[in-house]
Every structure is written in C-alpha cells, then in structure tokens.
Amino acid sequence: SPRTRGRAAADRASGLLVAPEDSSELNPLLRLPKGVRRSYALLPPLLKVLADRGPQNWQSEAPRLRPDSRALRYMKRLYKMSATKEGIPKATKSHLYNTVRLFTPCSECKHRLRDLTKGDVHSVDLLFNLDRVTALEYLLKSVLLYSFDTSVPISPSLACMCHLSVKEQDSSGQVCPSVSHSIAFSLHLEVRKRKWVEIDVTSFLQPLIATKRRNIHMAVNFTCLMGDAQHNTKLENPLNMALVPPSLLLYLNDTSEQAYHRWNSLRHTRKNPGRPRQRISPWDDPMGDIGKETSQGKRA
C-alpha cells in the first residue's frame, strides 16, 4: 500500500538499514537533494518523531531540562510494569493507556511554608506546562505524584486534609487571585510502606485537559496530623521537609496512527491483514465494551 511503500522507500533512504557510504547505490530517485538533511524528509512519521529528538537535533532544540531523578526512577518502574525486557507492551486488563506523561512543576513555582502551629503545614503553588500533550492524546487518568524524602524522619502514618485549587489566568495573562474551582479531600498515608503517594485528580483536571489547556496553575494545601485522625496530635516534623513538590502524571490514550492500540490491533490485523484497522474513537470508553458479549462475539 502507499503507506508501506512510503515506509519501505524511507527505510532504504533513511540510512537506518543502509550504511551512509552505501547511499551511492540508492536509486537516484531516492537520493535526497544536497540541501535536505539525509532521509529526514522521507522518514515515516514515527521515525520522524524519534529522529526529531535524536542528538543531531538535540542541540538545535531549546536547551533540554534534565528530568527529576525521582521522577525518572518512578517512570522506569512504570516501564518495567508495563513492558517486557525486550520492550513488548504487556497485555494486562488494567493497562488501558498507550501513553503516560510525567510533568515536573516549572521552576518558577514558589514554596510557601505556613506556621506549623496553625496546622496548615504545607502549601505549594504549582505551574505545569502541558505543551507536549498532542491533540490526539485523550486523558484517561491524572495523578499528583508525591514522593517523600526518606532521609527526613516522619511519622509512619499520617491523616491529611488536602485542598486543591486551580487558578485561572485572565485575558491579561496575569494570574488573578480568584480560583476557578477547588476540591478538598482527606487521605490516609502509610508513609513507611511506600515512597510515593498518588493522589487521583482526574475528575478535577479533566475539564482543563479536555480543553487542551497548555498551562495548569494550581495550589495544593496539605494539613496533616501525626498518627491517625483520632489522636489529632500536631505534627512533630515539618511535613514539607519530607514532601517533594509533586509531579503531574497523565495516563493518555494516543489515537494517532503510529500509536499502539491493543484493542484494535489484535482483532483486525490477525483476521484481515490487508483491511484498514478501525481506530477506537477517543469518545468510546475502551473499557466500556470489555466483557460484554454481543451477537458477533466480544467487541473490540
């Protein structure tokens, strides 16, 4: 098909399969005009995506921010849970996403520490830039990911009240003091058992991400008491010493051609390799049909 033909020609021209010095053997039609960087124009979209961020482009991009080491550790752990050692995605039921993006808050956020005695232990202003989320990526779940600095001794279990609010940017681009919407909920943290605390903020952020908002500005207030709620004793150690500014984790379903769609690929390519695959539309609930028997057997 034109697509595979394009890809086959691009592979030949891309230099990935043919060493650069062999390019002289390439069909003259495939040899790129002098000015155009080798193979870039002919790469199929996927390799273009990969090559875009290859080292030869690395310098030309804006300076790359080094990822947070804790965030990197978390994502490596997520990779191990989601794929085999060879990189093959694991087919587990809960694994609906084909894309997970982790954003660390922009550096200009402020850390505002309130007085311990007032009980408002930890408040932080977060600004996340979501430019990397593409138009074809649809939100399945979003999580605020807190990690604890385990070097700070902290009570083994905490009962916390968390208050989240998102700040609107008015037309003048200034962050106005008013808050578009906020949410408060209690959570019980067993710190000794885990290094990470995931706070599900899907319903909270869904409206913002659905409107493809590029920047999300939110304030998070934590009020935590040591032990469990019954004792209500004040916290000994400042929580903020242990709480690292959270990252924002987005579980997404990428509906683009080059992304892997486990629900469709398995069914359509096996039966009719030549038949174009119907993509699951982002508005279908990928879990909605699982397990439901229809007259034609299980629907994708």
Place this chain on the structure above:
Amino acid sequence: SRQRRAENLKEVPATTPYNLSEYFKQFLFPQNECELHNFRLSFSQLKWDKWIIAPHRYSPQYCKGDCPRVVRHRYGSPVHTMVQNLIYEKLDSSVPKPSCVPAEYSPLSVLTIEPDGSIVYKEYEDMIATKCTCR
C-alpha cells in the same frame, strides 16, 4: 500421483544419486528462501540513549530471501503474487519478482525524555517485524 511419479521415474534415465538430487531440486523451495532474520541494535549505537531511556536493546528484525515460484499458502500471499511472478517469467522481466517483506509486526514500548524535561512512556505500533510474506 504415485503412478505418474512411477512413469516419471521410468522416463528419468538411471543416474547417480547426485543428478537425481539435482533433478528434484527444481521442485524444492529456494535455498535462501524468504524468511525472518534477526537484527538487534542498541540505542547507544545510534547515540540516542541520552533521550531513549528504555528499552536498552531493540530487535526490529527484517525479511530477506527469494520468493519461491508457487507461494500460495506458505506465505499467505494473494494470487496476485503468482500472477506477478508469471509476468516476470513469461512476459516482461522488467516487472520485478515478488519481494520478501514483513506481513505482521508487534509494538514496542519506549521511555523517552522530552525536550522540556518531561518524561513520556509511549507504545508504538508496528516496530518489530514478526512474520514475512512474498508480495
């Protein structure tokens, strides 16, 4: 077919085993028949390991080899493939013989660092050839 084979054998002159094997060769599949070959690369060879965190190694595999003249069921090839082969042999040798190409793929999960420092886990379609065909 047994009777026909017996008749064929009668026609075949009594020859040394060597010629006999030569004779049968025309019915066999080509030596370097179209099949899947291993190819393993590491992203550090491409100097992409600074932004591709995982996997460290990647085996895209590839298809290589000659397509036998009668490819019907063995490769799941459409009838068009045999027609193309006949055109090449009987009518016009500038029409290429059928090629050995991938028929099925499997996806690959990649963990990369984005230019803005964010980290993305992505599953890409069609990244590893798993089956070959003649087309």
